[in-house]
Amino acid sequence: MATQTEQRTTGAAPAPTGTGPRPPARQASGGRPGRVSGALLTTLTWVIALAFFFPVFWMVLTAFKQEVDAYTETPKLPRP
C-alpha cells in the first residue's frame, strides 16, 4: 500500500531531474515541493526553449519588416 502511493506520487513528478528524494516518513508534505520544483523545471524548460528559438523567430519577424525598421538601434516590431 505504502509503495503504491509512493509510486503514484513519483509518477506525477518523475524524479530523474528532481531536486531530491523525500524520506518516506514525511510523505504527505513530500508531494508539495515535488510539484513546485516540477513547475519550476517546466518553466525553465520553456524559457530555454524560447531562448533557443528566439533568433529564428527574430529572423521570421525581420522578414515582415519595412527595410527601414529591419536594422534599428532599438529593435522594432513590424508595422502592420
Added chain:
Amino acid sequence: MAVDTAPAPAATGRRAKAARDQDAWRRRVPLLPALVFAVIVTQLPFLLTLWYSLQSWNLVRPGSREFVGLSNYIYVFSDSQFRGAALNTILITGLCVLVAMALGIGLALLLDRQFVGRGVARTLLITPFLVMPVAGALLWKTTMFDPVFGIVNFVLGPFGAGETDWVSQYPVTAVVAALVWQWTPFMMLLVLAGLQAQSRDVLEAAQVDGATSWRTFASITLPHLRRYMLGVLLGTIYVVNTFDQIDMITQGGPGTASSNLPFYIYQRAFLGFDIGQAAAMGVVVVAGTIIVATLTLRLIFTSFTVEES
C-alpha cells in the same frame, strides 16, 4: 553456413569454399555500382589532391607547375599561420562540442520529463539545427552580435555591457556561440534518444533502494549515456570542417585570430591561388581528422565492450 561446411570431408572442402565464394559474390554484385560510385566520388579526388600536393602550382603564374616532391609539406609544417589555424580549429571544435554536449545533456534531461507542451518545446529546441549554417551565421552576426543594432547588446545594455563589439573583440567566442547554438539540438536529440532507451525498471529499482536522484543520474544514467557520446565524435568531425560560420561572422579575423583550417585552406587555394600548398594542407588535415576519429571511435567501442562484460 558454418553448420553446412563443418561436416564436409576435406576433398569436398574446396568445392564448398568455391560455392561459398560464388554465393558471396552473388550477394555483393548488386552492391558494386554503389561501391564503384563511392570510390570514384570520394577516393579519386583524394588521390588527385595527393598528386597536386606534390607540385608547386600557383594559378597566378601560368606555366609554373612543376613537381617538387614534399617541399609543400615542409612549408606547411613550418608555416606559423597554419599552426595558428590548427590551434584555432582545436579550440573552436573542442569548446563547441563540449559545451554543446553539456547543454544537450541538460536539455535532454529537461525534455525527458512529462510536461505541458512537450512536443512544441522539443520542436522549438530542434529548430536551430534545421536552419542553414550560412543563414544561422548571418543571423548571429547581423541581428545578434552587431555592436549598434544587435539584440545581444540591446538586452545587455541595462546591465552596462551594451558597448561591446562581440565579433571583433571576442571573435572566437562569437563563432563558438553561433556553433553551439547550431549544434546543441543535435547533441540533445542523441542524448534524448539515449534517455528514452533507458529501462524504467532500473530507475525504479534505484528509487526503491533509496538512491538520491543525483546518485541515480551519476551512477545509472550517465554510464548508460556513454554509448550516445558517439555524438561527440560525429559533432567533432562536422565542426572541424566548419567553414560557414567563420566565413560569415569573422572572415577569420581580426587578422587571423579566428581562422580555422578549412578557412585558411580556402584562403590559400582561392585567394592565394596556391593549389599545391592548399592541397598539402588538405591532406594534412584529413590525416589528422582520421587519426583523431579513429582514436575516439576506439575509445567509444572500448567503453561498449567494458559495459557489456
